Amino acid sequence: MESLDSIVLTVLLFWPLVAALLVILLGRSDSQIKKGSIWASLLPLGLSIYLLFAYDSSAGGMQFEQFAEWIPQLNAGYHIGVDGLSIPLLFLTALLSTLSLYYSAGVINERVKEYFFLMHLLEFSMLGVFLALDYVLFYVFWEISLVPMYFLIGIWGGENRGYAATKFFIYTLVGSVAMLLAILGVYFATGTFDIVEAAAAQPFAGNLTLASLAFWGFFLGFAFKVPSFPFHTWLPDAHTEAPTAGSVILAGVLLKLGAYGMLRIMLPSFPEASVYWATWLVGLGAIAIVYGAFVCVAQTDLKRLIAYSSVSHMGYVMLGIGAAAAVMTPEGLASAVNRFGLTPQAIQDSAAMALNGAALQMFNHGIITGALFFLVGIIYERAHTRDLSRFGGLATKTPHFYGLMLTAAFASLGLPGLAGFWAELFTFRGAFAIMPYWAAFGTIGIVITAVYILYRIIQNVFLGEYDPTKLTHWTTVQGEHADGPTDMVGFEKVTMWPLIAAMFLIGIYPTPLVSYFNKSAQELLAFVQNLI
Amino acid sequence: MGDLGYIAPEIILLIGALFIFCLDVAYDPGVGKKSGLSYMALSALFLTAALVAAVLQLNISDPEAGPKVAFSMMTIDNFGSFIKLTIFSGMILTTIAGGRYMNRRSGNQGEFWTFFLMVSLAMSIAVSANNLVLIYLAIEFLSITSYMLAGFLRENRRSNEAGLKYFLYGSIASAVMLYGISLLYGATGSLYLHEIAAAFTEIIGDSREISGLAFAGLPAMLLILAGLGFKASLAPFYQWAPDTYDGSPTPVATYLSTASKAAAFAVLARFFIVAMASFEVNWVPVLAAFSIITMSMGNLAALRQSSVKRMIAYSSVAQAGYILMGLVAVTSSSPSAMDGLNGVLLYLFAYLFTNVGAFLVVMALEETVDSTHISAYRGLIKRAPWLAVMFTIFLLSLTGIPLTGGFFGKFYVFGAAIQRQYFWLAGIGMINAGIAAFYYLRVVREMFFTHEGEGETLDVPMALQTSLLICTVATVWIGVYPSAVLDWVSNASVQLLSVVP
Structure with a gap:
């Protein structure tokens, strides 16, 4: 296994690129491309599972690192590695990519070659962001993830796809360029593009103005991606127009890139600025939770509703990250201690809990919202509308669909026993010890979430009498005429069940997953304290 | 050989231009027959020879060695050679791609390719010149040949407009620049860049206070900037650019927006860094203002265009603003990575292949569907997938x-x-x-x-495809x-910055 370990990350990273090129160069018939793509995507999935087991949790830190020279003039290299934070996210990326490819094989029949090429390219770029430990490499992957998603929305999207795709691209681009300037600032302050080395060198330590500038540069880049309130306006449009698999990847993985960046770069590199601006992060997060939930209640389009629920749920992530940011330096820790008279250890534990909650929420949101978007796609393929007022009483007609939707919706709502619960519990428990008022404000969101999940989705779509006059034109998933709603078919069930199973698994026994995150959270909190 | 060997690229181009010119006069292919493609091939051949000569002059092994001087008026350094390499690459790609385009539209092929080589010669001299009079002559030479090339399609009114507009603006810009040169000569008594620099250093000294004759340096700097800024299409001297790029034959527009711009930037950089080093505090805010206005105006105007050719024309104005940003941030004191x-040179090099490529796509569409309007690009992925993919790569690069x-x-x-903290x-x-x-x-x-x-599958000429492929490979490779x-x-x-006192 020694030889495999030394190249496993490179194989994992570049395999999707190879697959993409194979699709373009060798792809002959549609069915061959579809089958080949699905099989090809199993390798990254397998490798990411291997990493879950092979990662030495007791040692912690960066493992499987690889380094090669790339641009020696700039001291920028090909440096990749994984730690407890990135390994579960890599697994999430590979899992959702495989499921998306599998699902797409069933529903995409137009410009198949381009579609599967872009999906592989997208996986390549996302894996790259989670693996990169060099700023230039990180930025390269960060930016090229825009391109395939832009085309996926623009070509296979709905009516307004051109507008949505352009909006998505430009919003994120502006954020990214701000991040690029911050990266350059860090480079000139530390002389290296290595993310780990640069963080250890603590750029702009003692100069709060410059550190804040760089902090906000990064924040803009990440906040557009998360998306944090008030930078979220591209998200509903992009989601509503995107094809089903595009939405799944967008919500499931792309949004995580932003939160991942905050944890990987902002907190360790700029602890002073993090403490200074922590209230802002927490505030934006809490506002996003409540605002997003309220907007959900007002939606009439099912997919748009799920999209806004992402804004709300990613708010939890921001809340957790912001709470931990407040205690990144000893001064921050001391002031948190004074506020409540808790022991420093209790505050540290709370911060770790908030971080674990945030990271767990990233993973869970990927699973849950990914599942929800698949489910929306499944019903859309049959009804060709997402208008909530046209649905009703589907529970009796499509029991399998109802059951799965119920599970995913309850997981999203945070029902104990399902995945979402632990993330919410950890985030709020952790944040409450550090930022009690904002955390308390954020809990309003949980109540409103129950309103839109139970009332708008479950009751509106599934319960009550089925009224055939509400929506007269139904088809099967293959597009043939049907007399009414038809239940899920084989490939849709196969797509859904792994996600549903994961919700139960994590909901009942979250310890294995949390232990990865916890290791990284402890390291992150100890990192800065040790430096000073 | 000595000095003559140093100017080998220029000599090759001169011979080439005269050869094609004589051939055109002496050899009459007969009524109705065109031999444009052979002239094109000859032109490409001479340009390639000049490119090889320029590459051979690059001194990679020992960059610390000083530059060579030819006939006391031209400095042969890595800076100049690199720019020549850039320019010639662009000219070759344009030549190969543009042969059929020009052959279809005009019967005077010998004339066209003669001027094309003359333009290359002018740019080549301009980027090496270290004497203001030679710089002025080279720029004038470049301008006059470009006026003729821009208006080369005599039956086409748009082409006439392009040539005339370029000429009217250009002649004023040249006069303004000449006035600036005379002021510099009056203040320092020399036309050589390094002597001007020395004279200013002497007057200004370490005190950094501008006094006496050095005052003439400030207006002179602005006037020369206006002249060169015109060639580089910097705001506010860019008004000619969209009309000229749009109306000119596409091969001409291609080099005007790339190679010619690179030459102008090279002269600008040499002039400011070598001669005006003492005025760095003064030229930084001026150039910064130009940079901001140029990129903003170019981008805002490009937003509203419905002709792709015109859009790229405005976009290349905006790109000049970014390039200028690099010049603003030159650190003559302590060069770093x-x-x-470095930014200016890398940008110019990458931009050359990208923008030549973009113009070649426009040319391909003109060749096949005879339109530059954005609607002609609708669904291009179905009609010419590789063309659409390559254009996307160029646009992403831009x-x-x-x-x-x-x-x-x-x-x-x-x-x-960022390094200079110009946030x-x-x-x-x-x-x-x-x-x-x-x-x-x-x-x-x-x-x-x-x-x-x-629609119908587009039939893009082979030569054009080859050029496009080279542009794509270069863009992705960089x-x-x-x-x-x-x-x-x-x-x-390093070589240019090392001469700064």
Whole structure:
């Protein structure tokens, strides 16, 4: 296994690129491309599972690192590695990519070659962001993830796809360029593009103005991606127009890139600025939770509703990250201690809990919202509308669909026993010890979430009498005429069940997953304290 | 040989131009027959020879060695050779691609390719010249030949307009520049760049206080900037550019927006860095203001265009603003890896292949569907998939998306600005990148996002395809592995910066 370990990350990273090129160069018939793509995507999935087991949790830190020279003039290299934070996210990326490819094989029949090429390219770029430990490499992957998603929305999207795709691209681009300037600032302050080395060198330590500038540069880049309130306006449009698999990847993985960046770069590199601006992060997060939930209640389009629920749920992530940011330096820790008279250890534990909650929420949101978007796609393929007022009483007609939707919706709502619960519990428990008022404000969101999940989705779509006059034109998933709603078919069930199973698994026994995150959270909190 | 050997590229081009000219006069292919493609091939051949000569002059092994001087008026250094390499590459690609285009539209092929080589010769001299009179003559030479090339399609009114507009603006710009040169001569008593620098250093000294005759330096600097800024299409001297690029034959527009611009920037850089070093405090804010106005005006105007050729014309104005940003941030005192001059050179190099490529796509569409309007690009992915993909790569490079050359160009100029702590300049550049993305993407949207458009497959000429492929490969190569180019670039800028007192 020694030889495999030394190249496993490179194989994992570049395999999707190879697959993409194979699709373009060798792809002959549609069915061959579809089958080949699905099989090809199993390798990254397998490798990411291997990493879950092979990662030495007791040692912690960066493992499987690889380094090669790339641009020696700039001291920028090909440096990749994984730690407890990135390994579960890599697994999430590979899992959702495989499921998306599998699902797409069933529903995409137009410009198949381009579609599967872009999906592989997208996986390549996302894996790259989670693996990169060099700023230039990180930025390269960060930016090229825009391109395939832009085309996926623009070509296979709905009516307004051109507008949505352009909006998505430009919003994120502006954020990214701000991040690029911050990266350059860090480079000139530390002389290296290595993310780990640069963080250890603590750029702009003692100069709060410059550190804040760089902090906000990064924040803009990440906040557009998360998306944090008030930078979220591209998200509903992009989601509503995107094809089903595009939405799944967008919500499931792309949004995580932003939160991942905050944890990987902002907190360790700029602890002073993090403490200074922590209230802002927490505030934006809490506002996003409540605002997003309220907007959900007002939606009439099912997919748009799920999209806004992402804004709300990613708010939890921001809340957790912001709470931990407040205690990144000893001064921050001391002031948190004074506020409540808790022991420093209790505050540290709370911060770790908030971080674990945030990271767990990233993973869970990927699973849950990914599942929800698949489910929306499944019903859309049959009804060709997402208008909530046209649905009703589907529970009796499509029991399998109802059951799965119920599970995913309850997981999203945070029902104990399902995945979402632990993330919410950890985030709020952790944040409450550090930022009690904002955390308390954020809990309003949980109540409103129950309103839109139970009332708008479950009751509106599934319960009550089925009224055939509400929506007269139904088809099967293959597009043939049907007399009414038809239940899920084989490939849709196969797509859904792994996600549903994961919700139960994590909901009942979250310890294995949390232990990865916890290791990284402890390291992150100890990192800065040790430096000073 | 000595001095003559140093100017080998120029000599090759001169011989080439005269050869084609004589051949055109002496050899009459007969009524109705055109021999344009053979002239094109000859032109490409001489340009390639000049390119090889310029590459041989690059001194990679020992960059610290001083530059060579030919006939006391031309400095042969890595800076000049690198720019020549850039320019000649662009001219060759344009030549190969543009042969059939010109042959179809005009019967005077010998004339056209003669001027084409003359233009290359003029640019080649301009980037090496170290004497203001030679600089002026070279720029005039470049301008006059370009006027004729821009208006070369005599039956086409748009082409006439292009030539005339370029000429009217250009002659004023030249006069203004000449006035600036005379002021400099009056103040310092010399026309040589390094002697001017020495004279100013003597007057100004370490005190950094401008006194006495040095006062003439400030207006002279502005006047010369106006003259060169005209060639580089900097705002506010860019008004000619969109009309001229749009109306000129596309091969001419291609080199005007790339090679000619690179030459102008090279002269600008040499003039400011070598002769005006004492005035650095003064020229930094001026150039910064020009940079901001240029990129903003170019981008805002490009937003509203419905002709792709015109849109790229405006976009190339905006690109000049980014390049200038690198010049603003030149650190003559302590060159580092991400120096502004490195940024200028890398940007020019990457931009050349990208923009030549973009213009060649426009040319391909003109050749096949005879339109530059954006609607002609609708559903291009169905009709000419590779053309659409290559155009997308060029547009992404112009936007500055990674894995293309344009990204590292922007990376370097932004980096230089950040290094000098010009955060506001970098910030405005950032906003401009967002604006620019909008109109570049509009074309991508037309090409890809439509489901109709099962039109005829486009039949793009082989030569044009070859040129396009080279541009694409170069653009991606710089974007994926810039290391090799960075070596050339830093060798080039080290030699120029080392002469600064």
